[in-house]
Amino acid sequence: MTDFGRGLGDGYQCGRCSWTILGEADPVGHHVTNVIVQDASDDARVISKGIAVMGDGTAGSVVSEDVVERRNGEWRICARKVTSRRRPLES
Numbered sequence: 001m002t003d004f005g006r007g008l009g010d011g012y013q014c015g016r017c018s019w020t021i022l023g024e025a026d027p028v029g030h031h032v033t034n035v036i037v038q039d040a041s042d043d044a045r046v047i048s049k050g051i052a053v054m055g056d057g058t059a060g061s062v063v064s065e066d067v068v069e070r071r072n073g074e075w076r077i078c079a080r081k082v083t084s085r086r087r088p089l090e091s
Helices: 010-019
Strands: 031-036 041-053 059-071 074-085
Touching: 041 074
Parallel strands: none
Antiparallel strands: 031 041, 041 059, 059 074
16 A cells, blocks of 8 residues: 555555545545456455545546455455556557
8 A cells, every 4th residue: 555655564454454544535435346366276366446436526546456365265365555546548
């Protein structure tokens, strides 16, 4: 979450904390789309895009790159890199 001034983190509790750290400045809605899962054995890489809608009506776009692993039959994020999209792709 370094693109958002939140530093690096690890594990579920870090993710949970990052959802609330900005208080009123946190998004009012966060939507995930275009999810791609690569190599789904006991660990996998997951790439997705996200759209956040802020309280003032502005919106932003991010790309998330996650490493997930299966723990006790459940998938958990063990590493995450989130990069903000600040300009459209060039043709």
